[in-house]
Amino acid sequence: MQTKRYALITGANKGIGFETALQLGRMGYVILLGARNELKGEEAAQLLVNKNIEAHSIMLDVTRQATIEAAVSQIKQKFGSLDVLINNAGISAGGATPPSQISLEDIRKTYDTNFFGMISVTQAMLPLLQQSSAGRIVNLTSGLGSLAFNSDPTHEHAQFNLLAYNSSKAAVNMFTVTLAKEFRNTPLKINSADPGFTATDLNGFTGLGTVKQAAAIVVKLAVLDENGPSGGFHGHGGELPW
Template sequence: MNSEKTALITGANKGIGYEAARQLGSLGFTILLGSRNEQSGREAVAKLANEGIEARLTLLDVTNQATIGSAAHQIKQEFGSLDVLINNAGISLGGATPPSQFPLNDLRETYETNFFGLVAVTQALLPLLQKSPSGRIVNLSSGLGSLTYNSDPEHEHAQFNLLAYNSSKAAVNMLTVTLAKEFKGSPLKINAADPGFTATDLNGFTGPGSVQQAAAVVVHLATLSDDGPTGGFFAANGEVPW
């Protein structure tokens, strides 16, 4: 069994996921780079290797249970445990369509990736995370999933009235809270990260924040000490209101 710490990151072939892989890899983690596209995944692994980072491609589509099971089996056979799971993969569909007119197909597809896929991956990897002396789960959420922000007409997030994306992230927050309660008293720490409005292809690179800044929030939660928080929602400047 490999004694190095391991981190699986979904959707890690680009954007915040890739940068989180780069930052964790620079700390000595072995990166299991989750990607549903083999070619882009291999290219990302090669880029990390050029920086001296130990990274391995893990073919993983969070909406495909067979690939989830295969990834879990691969990690179990090769490492026996998993130290960090970063649920990063996500999509945003439907644009600014008003909630009253939002296509149900787009709503369902958003939830399949952003919520149900996240739950499926987490459930499959939990047995391996429990074998780690300091397992960490980081769920990529968003300030747009904050009910407090959305219900405040003066808050900058209130203008983005996105039914599918916002509600799927609110669901991720509830999963974070309920899982943290289930594993309270164990070494597992489970938190949600608000990376901020980051320039990625999810928003056409319109966000003012950098992937480096966003990934730093994720990496902080992935490397919490044993006395760190669990069941919380955190951004770069501290805790985010639900």
């Protein structure tokens, strides 16, 4: 009978991903640390091992299908199944370039990681997650992906008019909703997590929250019991408007 629980986190060698790995590892999960840079992934995994956490580096670039397939094979052969998938990897190409001027190249680059990469990884890992008695998928999104917040000129998020990033996160939310509907009659639970405006290299460390605070909502959704929600958009204060 399987006693270990395995959690794969993409983009986990730094920032929110690494802190999530740390918190889940302290809860007894075996951490499969996904990183597109093999050396950085191994260094991050060793940091966890030094804290008495079982961690393994998985070379995984969400924009390269060959690395995704290799990761699936590696996890299947070494661990047999997967209990948690946290789709954390994300970028913001084009930054604050106005919607009328941002290049299609930057929009496509953002979507390749934030949306298409997330779908590719999830679809590939689903057979492993379905072998778990309580599979959990957490998709990292953002309050900036909320249409309600963006269309409210008085909301604090309205000032961040980022076409590529915001729309990619809105798309992530739709992926969460549709996938959760597909698996609503199974043990799988799929949710979107808004970690808040966190100080990471994605925003030049201008965020107001810490990675420790950000990871808390991700971990909460990763360890839901059988009565927990699925198909929701969750922040630190509860459910958020789409």
